[in-house]
Amino acid sequence: MKKCDYCGKQISYSEQYCCDECSQKALKYYHFERKYKNIFGFFNIICAISVMAACFLSLLLSAKIGYIVSGAALTLLGAAVVAFPMPTLNQIKKQKIQKAVFSTRIIGGIISFSGICLLIVGLFVV
Numbered sequence: 372m373k374k375c376d377y378c379g380k381q382i383s384y385s386e387q388y389c390c391d392e393c394s395q396k397a398l399k400y401y402h403f404e405r406k407y408k409n410i411f412g413f414f415n416i417i418c419a420i421s422v423m424a425a426c427f428l429s430l431l432l433s434a435k436i437g438y439i440v441s442g443a444a445l446t447l448l449g450a451a452v453v454a455f456p457m458p459t460l461n462q463i464k465k466q467k468i469q470k471a472v473f474s475t476r477i478i479g480g481i482i483s484f485s486g487i488c489l490l491i492v493g494l495f496v497v
Contacts, residue, residue: 379467400468404457411455418448438493442486449483452476 372381377393377400388394421444429437456479458471466474 374467377468379470397468400472407455408457411451411457414451415448418444418451435493435497438489438497442489442491442493445486445489446483447486449479449481449486452479452482 373384373386374380375382375389375393376387377397378389380389382389388397422441425437425440425444428440453476456472456475458466458468458475462471462474465471
């Protein structure tokens with residue numbers, strides 16, 4: 372049996388979605404993805420550059436600055452992943468849209484948590 376592209380319920384081979392609600396939610400997700408894809412990509416690049424700059428700063432100046440800058444960048448990156456969940460196409464293919472968005476938000480939460488831990492280490496431990 373084929374599965375609904377949004378929720379993953381089993382459907383007949385002639386359909387793409389199990390109901391009109393799933394169809395509307397999937398169209399809403401694809402519109403959201405198309406609208407915010409470039410902003411999210413730009414934000415990812417900025418955070419990645421910030422983490423690399425933090426590594427160089429920790430080598431040149433002090434480890435404390437590196438922890439703080441990388442912690443802030445990871446916290447912002449995780450918040451962006453939670454706010455704009457954009458799973459990969461393979462993830463959507465395997466898990467369908469609903470579960471892929473949920474698992475992407477969990478990953479974003481883990482990234483934010485690790486960034487907060489780095490900030491705490493940078494501010495209070497080092």
